[in-house]
Amino acid sequence: MIIIRHKIMKKSISHNVLITLLAITFLSSCQRLFDEPDIQRNPNAVTDVDVATLLAGTLLGVGMLHEDTDVRIASIWAGQLAGLSRAHQGFGQYIVSSQSFSWSTLYPVAGQARLIQTKADAVGDKWTKGVGQVLEALVIAKATALYGDVPYSQAFDEIKYPTPTFDKQSDVYAALQTTLDNAIVNLSAPSGLAFTTQDFMYRGDVTRWKTAANTLKARLYLHTGEYAKAAASAGLGIGSSAGDLLMPHGTSQGVDMNQNHDFFRVSRAGDTGFDGAYLTTLLQSRSKSANTKTDETALYNHYIKVGITATGSQDPNTSDGAFTANAPHPILTYYENQLILAEAQARLGVIDKALTALNAVRAGLSAGYLNGKTIPATGRKYDAYTPDDFGAAGLANPTKLATVQTALLYEIVSQRYLVFLMQYEAFNDYRRLAKAVPVVQLPIPLYVGTKKPQRLIYPQGEVNTNPNVPKPLPDQFTNVPIF
């Protein structure tokens, strides 16, 4: 338009004036073009959200991270699940490489949890900041437990640290304790915002978040072998099954379906199962056995259903048990809290407190509760133990361990193994118990070879982009420093 107008005027105005006018027109119009506010806004996308909406989105990511392929591999490597076909047959033979793994969900979700804290700070909301800190710690705890030395101190600041360093695992554990201490301080503030809809795990109940933070602290102290601190934190941790941190699920695939159900039943039916897994051996050894106070038949039926994918195959119970489409998935639970307490006290030599905590879990199981679902009543028996049961001839000392302490520990680690199905904490135990003193381990056989899997391998995406990834790349049989 402008050009045409100038052309018409050309006859009556001298060339110099014309050029000047043209220059002014173009320069000023261009400038105005970029001053136009529309180019500094994206009309097609959301460029900011409030903290409550971000909290809901982040919780979804945290839930996903407890039901993903890393967790499934960890479960296979702990001997709970067997890899039977395609990629999972390879995982079952401990065949993995840097390209089997990715942090593309893990770290960005922790980054969202950090952003929650920034946004909560901006409005002076301590409670939501505390929740953000618990979520951050949950995710980084998973990263360091499975991968060893990982970025944390320089994470989530891409301008200042485009290639974060990898912190030593012991430093990450110490930093996580600090993060959780800060979370507990914030969650103890007299006021803050609570979101009953967006906080779909605890419905804005800030005291539950505080107990969950303590349970997580206890878990991390157990990993680092600080048993007195573990017991102290567990004492402040989740105090009943009503306080379990669970990921809720529905029946819509690709939307809210339990990811184990999705994997076991829909997307990869038959690729994994329980045939050849140590879990079945352990369950069967505790059903109708010399241990007359215990019967795991109901738990077996809750976890396993025979013949879903093939005749006679021991499949995950996706029909009416632990892995239905709408089964909640555990993140932090009362049972775990009590079993941390039980193990820590047993290692400290405080047998009575250890036994009380273990019996609390058995009482819960006896009533049929497990991770938001109910175990069938038939074949369900968890009578309270007494110290005598762990004597040399005690009914709960199947391997005839010499001391009550070690026999009780054997029972506690067995109970942990059975409760932690499809939680990576089972793989943490698998590695940790080889080192924790006194050493008491389950006789979990290797699927192949002679080397025990010890970690996941740093993702290829990291190797490609961050020169700080440890070199040479530790393989899956290399211990992480802490276990």
Add this chain to the structure above:
Amino acid sequence: MAWQFSKLSGRQSSSFLSFGKLRLTWGQVGIQPQPYQNFTTFGQATFGDIFTRGLNAASSLYGGGYVRSTTAGNDFLRPERKTESEIGVDLRFFRNRFSLSATAYSNNTKDVILSLNVPNETGYTIRNSNAAELANKGLELEASADLIPSGDFRWNLSANFSLNRNNVVSLAGASVYILPDSYMQNSSLIPGQPFGIFYSTDFRKDESGKYILDANGFPQGGTGNEIIGNPNPAWRGGLGSTVSWKGLSLYALFDRVAGNDFFNGTRGSMYSFGVHGDQGNTVITPAGGLRDVNGRTIAAGTAFQGQIRDFGAGPVAINQAWWQGRGAASNTASYKQFVEDGSVSRLREITLTYSLRSPNGPTGRFRRITHLSNVDFSLTGRNLVLWTNYTGTDPEVNITGAGLSRGQDWFTNPNTKSVLASVRITY
């Protein structure tokens, strides 16, 4: 810019060189960034996993959550700039009976806008950046000759040859960029390497590059990535010939692509299901017996289904245990074992035509009787013959189609063979 030097005074009457032209081209183009790449956006939360369908905040259970996009906005994107120069010569000799044309080109693209991966612990996975500099150069030759130009019997021969060398010059600090449409052989950009080079796993090696064998004599799964192949051909060429005798003519076109690597994931996947032809043989265990990958001993004289192979520590049994583990492409043990030479020659097209027409033009008998100018009968075959050592169907396919990554086969349909008969009537 072109210079037709055969028109120079004094050269015009040359019977040897009937046409000569020299071409020079230089150009530069810019490619604008896509709009709104400067923003970091937020979106409804969805989380996926490679083996399940994932979770989505669309459920009423999840409180309508949003999260920050993991693609970081970049305020400093510049247009990418491609500079190309080309020099060429077109020559015709002996009254245009022979022609030759040659072109050499070189181009360089700077500030290529890529969705470059960033360390995920920054909170992001991708940042749109002016990340790469790519260089490309090549040579194209074309020649044609009317060997027997006139008369009842004629023969024309034409040939073309091209080679192209490309190179990733730099990658803004990243060491590797895996192309987004790549399969597990990981077509990648790596500074100093050709475009789309394969960067994936092979069995574990020692410092001298030899496989580290396990106690049973088998190589072990690799845990890191290395360069395992190059999908770019060393050269391409074509040869066409038309022979005609009166109304009958035969046209044939051969082409060849040489020196390119190809990832045969189909073979690797079929191994794990036990349905590949390689697995059908029964062999008798020789004296001394053999071990399989699980350490099971197969006694001498026993028959088993599979193969005998030697990885360097004596013969071992390749059987189901191997193929359901390290010998398959369903896991990461070694994808290199499925990279093959994709060199291929093919009979791209062959056509036999018979043209029925009056030799005397409009006054001929055929024209008088039928009132038609001519009737052509032809029979064409396409992709009838393939000469290749590639063990899959056809190394011209690509599972992700015409994308950035090339040379990847994963149950991809091959090119069709076709035979076409046609009749053309001209009034």
